Amino acid sequence: MNTFDALNIFYREDTISDFLVTCFKDSYPFTTQFLLEAGIKLEEGFSFDVKTRVGLGKTIGTPDIVIRASSGDRMKLIIIENKMGAAEGREQTNRYESSEARARIAKRYKMPLEKIEFHFIFLTLDTTAQPKNSQFTFLNYQIFLKDSWHVNDEKLRLLFNDFQEKLAIFYRPIEKPLESLETNLKMDGMQRKICWQAILYDAFSANKDLLLRWGEVGGAGRNNFLFLITKTNWTSNESFHEAGLSKTFNVHIDTYINMLDNRNNSVNEIGIRFETFPYVPHKKIQNHPEYQRFLDNKTEFGERLYELAKKKGLSVKRKNSKLLVLAIPIQGETIGNTVQHMKTQVEAIEACVDQVIGDMMGEELIK
DSSP: OOHHHHTTOTTOHHHHHHHHHHHHHHOHHHHHHHHHHTTOOOOTTOEEEEEEOOOOOTTTOOOSEEEEEEETTEEEEEEEEEESSSOOOTTHHHHHHSHHHHHHHHHHTTOOGGGEEEEEEEEESOTTOOOSSTTEEEEEGGGGGSSOOOOOSHHHHHHHHHHHHHHHHHHTGGGSHHHHHHTTOOOOHHHHHHHHHHHHHHHHTTOTTOEEEEEEEEETTEEEEEEEEEOGGGBOSSOHHHHOGGGOOEEEEEEEEETTOGGGOSOOEEEEEEEOSSOOOGGGTTTSTTHHHHHHHHHHHHHHHHHHHHHTTOOOEEOOSSSEEEEEEOOOSSHHHHHHHHHHHHHHHHHHHHHHHHHHHHTTSOO
């Protein structure tokens, strides 16, 4: 039996971080190979000090792994954020790359800030994840499937072989995501999520006007995958704190897929939502003096969008939840057909949303 299965630790970030740190400490070639994968080259003579969970205070957080590479008065600090299953935390990579974080970690290592060369790595199982901060180099765990990794300790080598075996099993269905989903191949929620991300991203990424986001949203007994589509002109230029609550808007299209249920592994409809910018739960703004006018704008937007969509021959359904204004049914005998129908419907409703927002801005109902 695979050790990582026996101990049920494959998705446990802290445990896998500890395992990687053990490999880094065991083998200089292992560490240099990992850094080369991130484009970090080291000359001869550098030594390593590797730590997990280096606390930088409540306002910054705790990076999973920090590698200090030093040679004389030269120092490189490599900050690694490790993600085995969870998405990036709120502004996590931005906090770790901030000037405040750099100053704190320089103080911790007792080195002048100007003498430290910083590098940042976002390491994740998810092949489609991207860090919010552009200074982070993206790596996924497929790098460890190469044959060039060397560890010295015999027992650690056996563990690393088990880890490679587990990674190979994990990534196999992701290589052909559409086929894996359509044949209902046995996968866990993480694998299905990555498959859906890859398929939907491939379907919509050619339209450079669209902004695509995705993640996980919890529910009652469910773990939903959320895929969200928006555009720059679908969001207020100013926050509601500046523009006023009644003038704010943040429109997006989204769909949810239950990752824990193989029987409901498809898209049935997409929704169009009208929110504040930035989004805050309604219970936090319902006593605001402009809250009712914001709801009136939401209703007005929904009615105009419904009428325009019907006029253009789109099949749409009115919705009247706190955020949802419209739903569009999605059909298809296969997942491939379903995604293509979803793409067609998004392209059709995109023009309608553009027109309604433009009209309402022209009338100064929103801005």
